[in-house]
Amino acid sequence: MASLKDKLPAIDPRGFVLPLLLIVVWQAVTSSGWVDTRIIMPPSAVLSAGWKWLNSGLALESIGASLFRDASGFVLGAAAGITIGLLFGTSKLANNVFGPTFHTLKHISIFAWIPLLSAFFGRDDLAKIVFIAFATLYPVALATIEGVRSIAKSQYEVADVYGFTPRQALFRLILPAASPQIITGLHLGLIFAWLATMGAEFLLASTGEGLGMTVIRGRAAFRVDLIIFGMLIIGAFGMLLNELATRAESRLLHWRGHAR
Amino acid sequence: MPNAGTLTINKLNKHYRVKDKDLHILDNVSLSIRPGEFVSIVGSSGCGKSTLLRLIIGLEADYQGDILLDGKPISGTSLDRGIVFQEHRLFPWLTVEQNVGLALENSTLPADEKQRSIQEHIELVGLRGFEKAYPHQLSGGMSQRVAIARGLVNRPEILLLDEPFGALDAMTKYKLQNELQHIWETEGITMILVTHDVEEAIYLGDRVVIMEPRPGRIKRILPVDLPRPRNRLDLDFVRLKEEILSEFGIDQQAEEEELAT
């Protein structure tokens, strides 16, 4: 049993210098009256506006709506990505027929799909979720293909020797053997999904509620305090999702041992 | 061109601290090496022989005792001391010529002399024609030759060899041992070879220093009074080898018992 002290990473105080400096300069500049405080708000104003917003009930609604879109898009995109990845990874024919199209389309910068998707699916949740799913699909599919391709021929031979059915081969060999890459792909997909959620909410902000809409409407109303607070919340959720994914990844992959 | 140094090591002690534990790596090592001498150091892994070389070259500090080259204590690395590692440590993005030239980066020689010296040493290790090759195009033995050329090109007083042939196959190894001996004879510099191969130690050394582990210390120093080039099958050679092996607790009797079972 390692003691708690060993488990906690040592915190280097020098890391706090830069953020503290930023806050101090920010506060000093705003309280000195050198700048227009309607444009550069003091940190205290941001906090108080944020606190008001959090207590208004609007916050919960926005955050909930954004997370719902994020989660729905991610689940759909991940499922599609793994399916496509398995298909391309295991079938040479599928890879040769669909692969070139798939790999060419990936070069279209994802946000460029939003106008087209909005033409087809409108500006509501449907378009946003389709877009988020689409953004998740690529990293997951690419990682899955890589995972399946990395399975050694000798491992397939073991499956052959024991006369695995295709179904057994899929669940006993291919999925477990490719799982490290798939899980890494899912992690990447999660980051992309959050980026896409915010992108969709910024660009299709006219309807519905969400963190992105709150921020972008805050811009229209010139509520700089709310914009900054909203950004911080968006960043915090991004980090939270990333942290959760990192933990899940290391737990799920513990069988690989420490030597990654 | 005798350009050799006298190395004196006196009561050398080295400790490492690993997680609040004190590791005694070298214990009272004393050794004096004459100019132009070839000294082999043998020992099992963990006897501190590589640490000893790293101390002499100046990559490790924090020791007790003295390490003197020509009477002056060494401090840090110096162009007087060259080294060849077990891994060739060539820069993969440089050609053979450029790799050898690295050693002359801080030399005061004029450019044309540098170029001549590089060419000479590439030829000395038998790699003429490979000047423009990249390390990934060379075999293990060839890479090690380049490393030897790099170790020699700035004419150090002393060349340290840290198991330089340890990763090579037997044939290449014999060949390179002969070439190293030839280079040592022509260049006349002091060489210290660390190895775990007893035969190699005797074949090349004027003296063989036997080290034992935990803590690393010198057990015995044996002179090799055999004429060069030595014959590995010569009776005296074999006898000396048996004597050294017996220091490690590997003796004829044990081997015979093993045969009997």
Add this chain to the structure above:
Amino acid sequence: MSTIQSLDKPLVIEPLASLLPRISIPSLGNLPARFGRIGLGIIFPLLLLYLWQIATERVWLPPQLLPEPAFVWETLVDMVSSGELAGHLAVSLQRVLWSVLIGGSIGLAIGFAMGLSKTAKAYLYPSFSLFSQFPVIAWSPLMIIFFGIDEALKISTITVAVIVPFAVATYKGIENVPVKLREVGQIYQFSFAQTLWRIALPAALPAILGGVRQGAMQAWLALVFVELLASSEGLGYLLVYARNLMQLDVVMVCMATIGLVGLIFDFALGFIERHFSRWAPKGR
């Protein structure tokens, strides 16, 4: 399973291979098989095109939503010959270029500082890692407040997107320079500048070039986003403008152009990356 990864051979310029950068490169031995594969790859797009044609002929969808393939082609030819497309493309590319230059320099500086100095790392790394986890596009509303919706907005947003991949790649590249090679420099009495130029930089170059590629990709992504958000020229602007007039033919032409530029970036920078790491044939 004949997808043998070519290790020793430098990558040969082959159209298919360039489209599959993360996938093992098919062996080039069998020419007929190769053409067969390209043929297979063309079947699906042709099928889609045929389906598209049928769909428009039988009006499965209103023409505003699904214009005829021939009409989209005409639009493309029109936009190319009138110089309209080139004009917007030039504006977009210029923005990316400036951002890559500015963001790239900042990213390289941060990466070098963190990779070379433990002190710099102690001060910078925590803030940097916080910053790098922020979705880049979340900055854009704040940037609009500060910089308005002009050129400065686009360049600053894209610059922010470029800094992170540049800095991460440089930092990792420098930090991963093998100790064994640094010791060689120490033995030959290398100065700080020599260590930097002769060891750290060449050893880290492949990683840094990987960062350049990543950075260019991120820049292109951020560019399209910020032009969609607020712009009066550039490909993203054209995309939104056409979408609002329901000219989906123009939308499709813009998307194709954006994809083509992304592909060229990826291919060209990937080529440079491989060229400069040719001394390391294994494990790119």
